[in-house]
Amino acid sequence: MNMLLAFSPFIAFVVIERTVGVSAGLAAGALVAAVLLARDFLSSGRHVKILEIGTFLLFGALTLYSFAYGASWSVAAVRLRVDAGLFLIVLASIALRQPFTLQYAREKVAPELWASPHFVRVNYAITSVWACAFAVMVAADLLMAYVSSVPHSVGIFITVIALYAAIKFTERYPQQQRAARQA
Structure with missing residues (x-):
């Protein structure tokens, strides 16, 4: 179940992106990823994980880019970037x-x-x-x-x-x- 919880930033992204917009969805994903990192960092017996670090960096970078450059990506284009980033995080964990x-x-x-x-x-x-x-x-x-x-x-x-x-x-x-x- 903890592994599925690690995907909650992606769920937050989809929900907020659908209701508010792409930049807000990316920011929501970054925020949820930050909360997961803080939880693992502050809890005894828990460790910060590669997926959570990568997810925070992915959503954080996409959020900064979106706000800084006013990226006007389509929903499909944003999902492509998010899913490709997730794919690369998983490959990096194997490497x-x-x-x-x-x-x-x-x-x-x-x-x-x-x-x-x-x-x-x-x-x-x-x-x-x-x-x-x-x-x-x-x-x-x-x-x-x-x-x-x-x-x-x-x-x-x-x-x-x-x-x-x-x-x-x-x-x-x-x-x-x-x-x-x-x-």
Whole structure:
């Protein structure tokens, strides 16, 4: 659940962007990301995570750019930037050998399992699935932004399916791997 909470800046962005506008949506995403960072920084037993740092930097930079240059992006163009940024954050976590799901998984398992090759492999797999989901979302955003003949509902449908698949994989894969190891 904590990992899903990490996506709350993106939810805040979508809600506010739809009701108030792009710049306000970006600012809302930055604000929620800052609150998550503060929560982890100030709480004992919690650690600041790569996804939360990256999300704050992403929304913060896009907000500053939007206000400084009066960016008049379409909704699809902003979502493309946000989703591409998220995709890059996830890829960076893999490149840094700290798949972003590892930090959330460590909050749920005993410390003696953290260095287990199996535990680390499971988290690389889950993070890779999220990277694929975000790549699909970027493709859907490109479709919505640059192919006017395709209804936005198609891009939204693709995005929802990609997120749903990643969430279900995240829920089921560790259990399947545990069962397979016990068998």
